Amino acid sequence: MKRILKAAILGATGLVGIEYARMLSEHPYIKPAYLAGKNSVGRPYGEIVRWQTVGQVPKEVRDMEVKPTDPKLMDDVDIIFSPLPQGAAGPVEEQFAKLGFPVISNSPDHRFDPDVPLLIPEVNPHTVSLIDEQKKRRDWKGFIVTTPLCTAQGAAIPLSPIYMNFKMNGAYITTIQSLSGAGYPGIPSLDIVDNILPLGDAYDAKTIKEVTRILGEVKRNIGEPSMQEVSLAATTHRIATIHGHYEVSYVTFKEDTEVSKVREVLDNFRGEPQDLKLPTAPEKPIITMNEDNRPQVYFDRWAGNPPGMSIVVGRLKQINNRTIRMVSLIHNTIRGAAGGGILSAELLKEKGYIE
Amino acid sequence: MKRILKAAILGATGLVGIEYARMLSEHPYIKPAYLAGKNSVGRPYGEIVRWQTVGQVPKEVRDMEVKPTDPKLMDDVDIIFSPLPQGAAGPVEEQFAKLGFPVISNSPDHRFDPDVPLLIPEVNPHTVSLIDEQKKRRDWKGFIVTTPLCTAQGAAIPLSPIYMNFKMNGAYITTIQSLSGAGYPGIPSLDIVDNILPLGDAYDAKTIKEVTRILGEVKRNIGEPSMQEVSLAATTHRIATIHGHYEVSYVTFKEDTEVSKVREVLDNFRGEPQDLKLPTAPEKPIITMNEDNRPQVYFDRWAGNPPGMSIVVGRLKQINNRTIRMVSLIHNTIRGAAGGGILSAELLKEKGYIE
Amino acid sequence: MKRILKAAILGATGLVGIEYARMLSEHPYIKPAYLAGKNSVGRPYGEIVRWQTVGQVPKEVRDMEVKPTDPKLMDDVDIIFSPLPQGAAGPVEEQFAKLGFPVISNSPDHRFDPDVPLLIPEVNPHTVSLIDEQKKRRDWKGFIVTTPLCTAQGAAIPLSPIYMNFKMNGAYITTIQSLSGAGYPGIPSLDIVDNILPLGDAYDAKTIKEVTRILGEVKRNIGEPSMQEVSLAATTHRIATIHGHYEVSYVTFKEDTEVSKVREVLDNFRGEPQDLKLPTAPEKPIITMNEDNRPQVYFDRWAGNPPGMSIVVGRLKQINNRTIRMVSLIHNTIRGAAGGGILSAELLKEKGYIE
């Protein structure tokens, strides 16, 4: 039997934090032991938290007091989950890593440090070896591992086996994303009722940048590979859905490629988490659907087991000999953040980086 | 001064019908003279109509009684606008055309008859000459002209000058469409709150079929050209916006093509309606925007003058040497239906098909 | 240990039917054994059902085939849950009751038969004795028990202990109800985006009629008591929330009444289901909240255990000496339908009406 790991959730009251709290309350060997916040410090978690997810606040965390983000108070903590806002996250995470904590971050601040893994456990598990370099170079006892932008994961997870197995040329992506992806308070309601909000050039660009790096690593490379050979584009939007990022991709190839083969590859995709039977690994990281009106955000974002850990892919269609169309749906705060973070922790434990 | 033309609006209480009623109430020489319906027959228009548009029911039509769709009652009518539902429209339109009425239809029933124009006045005005063939072949005194599917127009209008001026290879389109495009009652509310509704293969296919025909006609061809050389794809959706279809297109070319040139061509696009100064012709059929968060459905669907008659194009971006990205927004019930119908009538009058 | 009861769910694919399927899949002694439908007959439940609730279709029912609503196929069924549409329900339910089945109906068709209980187990459990009269009078081996309109329950459950304990004079109710209350397809989306839909005189009236009868029975009466002494009014609306009916009540009294006393009575309210520790009985049928921005539909509709079985009451306030204000929130498809039905079955079993 595994030793129980005590976890601190920084930003525990945030939209990602609540999924950590919910999932860890049921985890076999990682327990929520410390809930950190900012404005909600000193308040009972169950009273202060906006529980924008399924069910009710679990009894495991309901009566815990929200505490400050202070490593001195976390002596007995084994692992830090850090879904902190951009800007706030960076220095805090460094501080923890320096002190010896393993830090799993969902924030963008360290995602492009050359010695920090940008980890999707099924896709680029070999990049965890960057941790050794990171610790040495920075003379840290702990380390930082990051998970990618939710939007980038929604594209990168299905594109990875495609890129691995076929001569992919590019992907033209259009996203329709949910409100929870922007945190709370996030998007003003008057921007979204009877409207579509384009997320703009910067958001498009960071999506592409992350997908590019991840695809570059799929073929066992490490760091940020050049990937000049693949042409990616993204046009990103938010609408009034609560959870779930929906992404339409037209994928082009350098040679004739049959959609039935692509579907097969997606269906059969498995990674180390499945081989290792990690507790948070869904049986199938990618679930394909055949109905021509699926996936639908409301009905399919909770797909997989644990719920929300599988990406749903549908609308697969041969556009022409060298182009296929595919739609993917990711639960942004689960697979795209907290669930991905917990799965990363499980992988790191399995590989001996967390003890 | 032009003779006043008396118009009948079939389906006058529908989502397209109300835009006809609104726009014709202010038209310089076409007057709403007969409002036809089905379930609302016998009721005062202003009382029965669901006015799902701006302003209040105009006084010109408020007290008119809704009448049956019966040509015998329309002796003094000069022109028939027919936004009737698919299936119901076809036979009714034939009946009117046979009796000598000019019929402008927004319904799909006759769109692919080989002798019926599928008309966008700025794009394929020369196809009105099909009317001569139609009248001869069918031995009709009147005729039918159709306007394309709103979704197809949203893509075809900006793609037309692009196809005309550059060696276009294909377009990969993703649409995010409004509820009013489905008529009333249309989409159940439980399909759309916190959800995205994929419209499915059939809707994707008809969009492509219509865009293909229109592009084929851009270069002065008539009928349904083959267009094998261009690869089009569409993935269509509905969300909880009320009016306005938003479409993201990745357009590919056979040779290097600069986005700045494409923008110029879009900006300068004008057609016969502009040359002829038709009253419902917007100064610019296409308005381009530069802000990276525009167009937005709520703010830009009413663009142009008359409002809703211009397509707004934005997010123009060079993806790679041979690919550009473009977003277009069309007011589906105005430019995509009633406004397009009225502009068609104006063109037909100018060309002598309506007297 | 209790004998396992086999249940048929009529209308199993409907919005209430899915909650029966979900809750019975986890029930200690009532099992979903037969799923009946109409248009979906012959299809695997997990494929055809619109799962407009939490989680995914339970494995207990996922692969069951939807069957016709035919008693001949239900030989081994012990209990019928009938969330059928108004009109369709009535004759079907009679047919089953005549054949000896216990029928628990959520439909309105038999709610006002003088020998049919309109049952809220915590409120008027003594009315189950009407069953004896019903069976005798109709010479049936089985019987029908109904649950009240969801909207009526949202008001009647908290008003019952108030009426029981204080000299209540009347209640002026305004409801803001969810889409799922209208079934599927239900409300057209264009009626509800950027709008409030008044439900009209008939809906207001039936709400009042049911609340009146239930309050009349609170004081141990049976049948439809006159209740002339209490003045009730309701103004009912639907908005674009998915589940949860929210109701604001101004309650007036014949003598000075302190809100603190009212709160106490609500907090302490328990009924037979709690005494009998029925499996679907929430610990507290009414949960009161103190925050001045609660209850909120999104966060509080799942209150209680089983989730959705408690009514949440908040915004309690003394308006004047003889008037208090109260807000109640009911999960319409759970406490207001399927959950109420299952709790009723448990009570009937405990009282020997189901064996």
Add this chain to the structure above:
Amino acid sequence: MKRILKAAILGATGLVGIEYARMLSEHPYIKPAYLAGKNSVGRPYGEIVRWQTVGQVPKEVRDMEVKPTDPKLMDDVDIIFSPLPQGAAGPVEEQFAKLGFPVISNSPDHRFDPDVPLLIPEVNPHTVSLIDEQKKRRDWKGFIVTTPLCTAQGAAIPLSPIYMNFKMNGAYITTIQSLSGAGYPGIPSLDIVDNILPLGDAYDAKTIKEVTRILGEVKRNIGEPSMQEVSLAATTHRIATIHGHYEVSYVTFKEDTEVSKVREVLDNFRGEPQDLKLPTAPEKPIITMNEDNRPQVYFDRWAGNPPGMSIVVGRLKQINNRTIRMVSLIHNTIRGAAGGGILSAELLKEKGYIE
């Protein structure tokens, strides 16, 4: 012919500011001459403004530069409209009034100064005489007049003729308000999708406080009358409608009161603005509807002429001998703010307070 008055709109880019800009662009004798803002200073109005209303930015204001809120730059301005945020408004308005400007404020800051009118031109026009006292007491050349909270107006306008004509005892109000009432950015989207947001005790209380004062003044009193004899209560909410506050009131009386008489009084209600034929006065300040599903926010908020200046009242019903039910709908940014402000200016001009 009237002299043209030059108006400055403070907060011109806000949700109320845009209605001032729109309505004044068409006003016969008040012209928008100065558009003031804060963050948008220096930008062309048409570029920076979020035009969350009908139509497009009028050409009269489109190219005007947004300027600072600085009286020194407004030498030639005759009248100040001040829809500034609470807190920011107070000192700015005093500064302008001291310098001799007539200030019409929509903000709450001075609403309860004892010498400042809280003006609804049809309801308490006599309170403008407070201006004389105000100028004298404060030794100001200019003055401040305020318009009430939009929510308070939605109740107070129909209650005024009722209170004037019948022995009213109290009113129990439940509001369902729109997003625009909270300004921009206002309500976070995650608070409102699939939710109802209670506005809380403070909002309820200020609504009642303002309605109470206005009703107190209806019978020709001035200042803040005691009104102990009338019992008012409000329960206020926001939902995802864009414009339009919908309010359900149960009105109680000290003696038997017939709803038909109440309807008559509401229908016939006129005030000084109608007698004086002020340009922004709607023909009927209150429009009553009979259909049992009206008013509806989407369809009726633009009622009256100018659009949005009439309050729509419907669902009138006799609850018992001494209680009637009534629903009112007010366009919060028009009648409830900018339109009310312009109508106030017109009245003040007519009465010689503005020259």
